[in-house]
Amino acid sequence: MKQTFLVRDVDGWDAVAARILEILRPGDVLLLSGPLGAGKTTFTQALARALGGVLRPRSPTFALVRAYPVKGPRRITRLVHIDAYRLETPEEAHALGLEDELLTPGTVLAIEWPEKIALPAQFSKTPFRLTITPMDPSGRVAELTVPD
Numbered sequence: 001m002k003q004t005f006l007v008r009d010v011d012g013w014d015a016v017a018a019r020i021l022e023i024l025r026p027g028d029v030l031l032l033s034g035p036l037g038a039g040k041t042t043f044t045q046a047l048a049r050a051l052g053g054v055l056r057p058r059s060p061t062f063a064l065v066r067a068y069p070v071k072g073p074r075r076i077t078r079l080v081h082i083d084a085y086r087l088e089t090p091e092e093a094h095a096l097g098l099e100d101e102l103l104t105p106g107t108v109l110a111i112e113w114p115e116k117i118a119l120p121a122q123f124s125k126t127p128f129r130l131t132i133t134p135m136d137p138s139g140r141v142a143e144l145t146v147p148d
Contacts, residue, residue: 001148007140013039013046016142020128021050023146026076026106027125031114034132036085039140040112043130044081047110057081065096077106084116093117 005016020030030047032040044057052071057079064086068079080101087093099120101107111117119127126147133141 001146003144003146005142005144007039007142009138010042012140013043013142014050016043016130016144017046017050020047020130020144021073024072024076024108024128025074026108027102029102029109029111029119029125029127031127031129032110032112032132033114033129035134038132038134039142040132041081041083043132043142044079044110044112048079051076051079051108053079065101067101072108075106076108078104078108080107080109082109082111082117084111084113087113087116090118 003019007013007016032043034040041057048055048057048068048070053068055068057066057068064083066081068081070076070079082096084093093116096117098109098117101109102120128147129145131143135141
């Protein structure tokens with residue numbers, strides 16, 4: 001299933017996050033694609049708010065991985081935000097410990113630049129994908145692809 005959103009401003013990400021929250025479950029992975037500055041981190045901040053997070057996610061570009069406690073529905077208790085932009089080799093991606101993150105109960109992963117990493121072999125669920133395309137200085141088109 002695909003759904004397209006027109007996001008005109010920062011507050012517009014709240015509608016996208018609310019839609020995803022309706023179907024998100026612990027153990028799900030959300031792949032965030034788009035060019036630099038498209039709004040991947042801004043969307044993750046909206047998702048954290050929708051999940052009842054107290055801390056505001058920051059870009060994990062230098063830390064690569066940041067985890068935030070949340071109080072989401074369906075026992076979602078943790079949002080892990082990964083930014084793979086600076087990764088250059090599969091070995092670096094392996095060092096992120098995605099396997100351990102996925103095994104932590106209540107966790108949802110949001111991965112920026114997912115094309116730079118491979119999901120662990122034991123992950124059998126098809127991930128969600130949010131592809132963000134800038135339209136003009138402030139507008140974005142966000143296309144959500146949900147696995148069947």
